[in-house]
Amino acid sequence: MGLMETVLERAKANQQRVAFPEGQDETIMKAAAEAVQAGIATAVLVGDEAELRSLAEGRGINADIFEYSDTTSDEGSDDLVSRYSALPVCQLKEKGIRRRLSRPLERSMILQAIGDVDITFAGKIATTGEVIAAGQALVGLAEGIDVISSxxxxxxxxxxxxxxxxxxxxxxxxxxxxxxxxxxxxxxxxxxxxxxxxxxxxxxxxxxxxxxxxxxxxxxxxxxxxxxxxxxxxxxxxxxxxxxxxxxxxxxxxxxxxxxxxxxxxxxxxxxxxxxxxxxxxxxxxxxxxxxxxxxPMLQGFAKVVCDCSRGAGVSEILGNVAMSCVRAQALKEA
Amino acid sequence: MNTELFDQLAEYARMAYGYEGEITRDTLLSDMGTKSMEMIALTSTIENELDAEVTIHEIMTMKTFGELVDRVAEEVEE
Missing domain, CATH: 3.40.50.10750 (Isocitrate/Isopropylmalate dehydrogenase-like)
Structure with a gap:
């Protein structure tokens, strides 16, 4: 069995929860849907839930296969603020955390830091620099690591x-x-x-x-x-x-x-x-x-798995990246 | 120049970078520190204390401490 086949099998054996802050992008949404349908991962779309549901419908994707974390709703945000601010990685006061909860990429990373999702998967819209900066600030670096690399x-x-x-x-x-x-x-x-x-x-x-x-x-x-x-x-x-x-x-x-x-x-x-x-x-x-x-290349050095895909990536490449991220997240939990 | 803001930011920069030298408008940010986690500490303090959001990417494109002061002044005055 080749590397990718093995990775796909391992990902399916212990599904991880993946936050997708760029679900408005059609390729990302299609890849997230395939990941769910193939049993590779649970997909949490992070953004404006109503807009994402409507986009899914327009694209012929069943919107109910996804979970959502709605950046336009305050529901549950007190809990998120309280849990995130209790973490050592948090350097922000409440106002700063709330500001970030309204932005999909940063909300995803807050969800990841507190353990509600295992992976943040971005890079189709955000630049690598933006993904790395948000990841370092909100998820933090792994112990003994000075720098993000690939x-x-x-x-x-x-x-x-x-x-x-x-x-x-x-x-x-x-x-x-x-x-x-x-x-x-x-x-x-x-x-x-x-x-x-x-x-x-x-x-x-x-x-x-x-x-x-x-x-x-x-x-x-x-x-x-x-x-x-x-x-x-x-x-x-x-x-x-x-x-x-x-x-x-x-x-x-x-x-x-x-x-x-x-x-x-x-x-x-x-x-x-x-x-x-x-x-x-x-x-x-x-x-x-x-x-x-x-x-x-896979980003590494964060305390948890943050994935930055290529802007030109297609559905199958993204699916492979998601599966690799899931396997890495599994190992992190087992460590 | 807003001296109070300058002094505040100089204090935040000293804390974030662990920098002990004199800070002037012309002090190079790269001389104070280049580690991204130090920049995150600085931007977080600025946001927490002054409610001014300056991104790490912006700081990475600035050369001098004076540019940082001017950028934060824009935010504070908005």
Whole structure:
């Protein structure tokens, strides 16, 4: 069974509640309806309930398959304010919370923070920056994480790594020029994401143009510093570097280049680019020359699962993203 | 310039960023701090105390502390 088939089955086995603050968008509403009908998730449309019901009818979708959280109604808002303001992540006074309850994206995240929904799914209308800003402010960061980042999974024809043709990578989309602290956060987040989504035991390589001191300079130092920070924050995770790409994923080259014990070298199942220049170029190289597919990018680093889909995403892509988010949310609850 | 507002905002910025240097209109926000969670602390305090909503995205596009003061002044005067 392929990655997506497995993810869909796992999502159906333990349905999560997904808030959709952009239900007015037809593609999002159709994907939410398919998610409900396929038994992947419970969909909570967040917005003007009357308008959303009317839009559903006009689109030939049974409006009653959704739950609603109505931004135009004050009903229940005292309870939401009281429960949200009791959380450590809340930095706002009552007026600020009420202001946000009237806005679908932010209301979704408040519902998520208090546990009424498991996932916020946006990005068709809101920009990535808006989703990240609202998520950081209202849902907060995961423990031990300094920055929001993203991770993807390559499916590379002909590649035979520890997970077959699959290889995790981060961050190719969000954090442009990470500090050592932030690079450590990206590595930790990628380990958590891949563990939750794929069930792999993560072996995470911090990439550089140098392997174990074969070159020197500030670019290399940032990567080794990130490794030390990651290891000190999460000694339970196998995060190592600095490695060149070949030393990270090729056991023969790792044996020649890495002159020390490493649980990661030569058999990494996650690679961490040192910055966004490398990340973007790296993804394009693998896609163009190796004809790889890439799943993601998935946002990571929030205390709960916040999903930002591509603006151009179609129904099936969104459905896949919803299922992946559900599986990640399941794992978060089990942790 | 609204000195009272300037002083209030300087105090909020010191708390949010943990910044101990002198703050003038020309102080660069990037010198005070670049972490997004610090910016969230600052915007939340401004909203809570002055009922002025300035987004993190706006702060990220500002260069100096003076620009922040002017932006909040617009909100407060509305």
């Amino acid at each position: 991770m993807g999974i390559f499916n590379i024809p002909g590649f035979e790594g520890p997970e077959g043709s699959l290889l995790g990578f981060g961050d190719s989309a969000v954090c442009a020029n990470p500090s050592a602290d932030q690079l450590a956060s990206i590595a930790i987040s990628c380990c958590e994401t891949v563990k939750a989504l794929c069930g792999w035991e993560p072996r995470c390589a911090l990439l550089s143009y140098s392997t174990c001191g074969s070159s020197a300079g500030e670019l290399v130092e940032k990567v080794t510093e990130a490794r030390d920070i990651a290891n000190s924050r999460r000694p339970d995770l196998a995060i190592d570097g600095e490695f060149q790409l070949d030393a990270a994923i090729n056991p023969g080259i790792a044996e020649r280049k890495v002159g020390r014990e490493s649980a990661v070298a030569g058999r990494a199942n996650i690679i961490i680019w040192p910055d966004l220049n490398v990340g973007n170029v790296g993804v394009k190289l693998v896609q163009q020359f190796a004809h790889a597919d890439a799943y993601g």
